[in-house]
Amino acid sequence: MTSPELAEVEREAGLGRRALYFRGRSAVLGDPSPAVVAELFGIFPRWVVDAVLPRATERLGADAAVSAYTEALYRWSKAHLRESPLAALLPRLVEAADASGLALFAGWQQVEWPSDPVARVGHGLMLLREYRGGLHFAALRAVGLTVPEAVVADPEGGRARLLRTAWSPEAADELIARARRRPDLEARWRRAESLTDERMAELLEVLPEPELGELVRSLAAVGREE
Template identity: 40%
Template sequence: MPPANPWRDALNTVGSTFMTSTMIRSTSKEAGMPASALYFRGRVGVLGDVSTDAAFDVLGIFSRRVVDSVWERSAETAPQAAVDAYLDVCHRWGRENLVDDKAAARATVLLEQVLDEADLAPMLLAQGWQRAERPNDVPARLAQAAMAVREIRGGQYFAALGLVGLSVPRAMLVDPGAGAERMSTLGWNDDEIAEARLRQRPSDSGRWRDAQSALEGAFLGLLGDVVGEDGVRALGEALLAVQRVPND
């Protein structure tokens, strides 16, 4: 039997926990930026010296006000320096938190196969991270590969929302895992959330479910095109079996 859908929780745990860690906040401050800036600058820096407009477009889930503020307050940071610091945190988090075992090695091989062979032309962030240099050890490679494949799924999610004609803020309002509370944690203020509510339509919940269905089909289809049906099952099982280093 294939595992319960691992693509949101398991992939996110391995590929994005470092993004909100104390490690990334302290590294951002050490680099002379606000604590939250490295997440933005490092993640988007793989595309080079992009404008605020481009950053807002590819990040997707943040209000324009938040992205503008980050770009203004970290304007002196060179893109490659931000990428290097971002990857350093990703790798250190992997080494400190992921057990180097058979499941981790199997997940890494399959995720990197997806990155090596998938056609990602419409997904700019995923395409940028697809080509990033990789470390040598399994825990760091797994953290980076999961982060990059997570970007594939994120790009497909935004495409799915566009397919059903649903804006990101309207989607967040009807997403059972998000809502106005989640928007607040991402920096949306009360006025911006209220404006998003005014734009809501009765069909939004149905459209969101349609987008989710399209996303799952597209993502599993992309994985299957690269690693085959058995590989998709093996990847899901491996991700669910990845172990965390026990805390002392």
């Protein structure tokens, strides 16, 4: 969501802070309204999208916004990643993934891949993240949770993450109190996590065992590099 590379491209494009994340990520769907983007992204309060997206949409057309967003991604990739088998493995997963019902992933699935091998790794990781994110949001709705409620239930989320994503302390505390009144909150969240993991495991089945092992090792290496 934030990085020096993203901030650098934002300045070059004449955008305000954080604007490229909202405009660039959603621009694969054209010019969606703040209301739509707030629902697509899930975790952010509506006010922050209202504050940054309209001006960014006026400043950058959809194609230019996608190009700027991917440029920031590729600069980040070259600073943090290296060549790996992921450059060949990730496109196969992305091509095999069913995008039905996953709007952001469906849009990004149509974007041309870069030729640079390190940039391809970053591009593929971003696409895989969009795929899993879309699956997880669908799983949350299937078990009756909203995305903010899931943040409350997540041991790695909670109040601190809400505050990092522009929730006011008062709004965060109100959400947490409301979510905690659900006695099965954590159980529903765990079920959504399980459903998401099951669907991701199905996608990984497109790779034969030797390549699946290579994928796991390469992803672990990326985690260490970051």
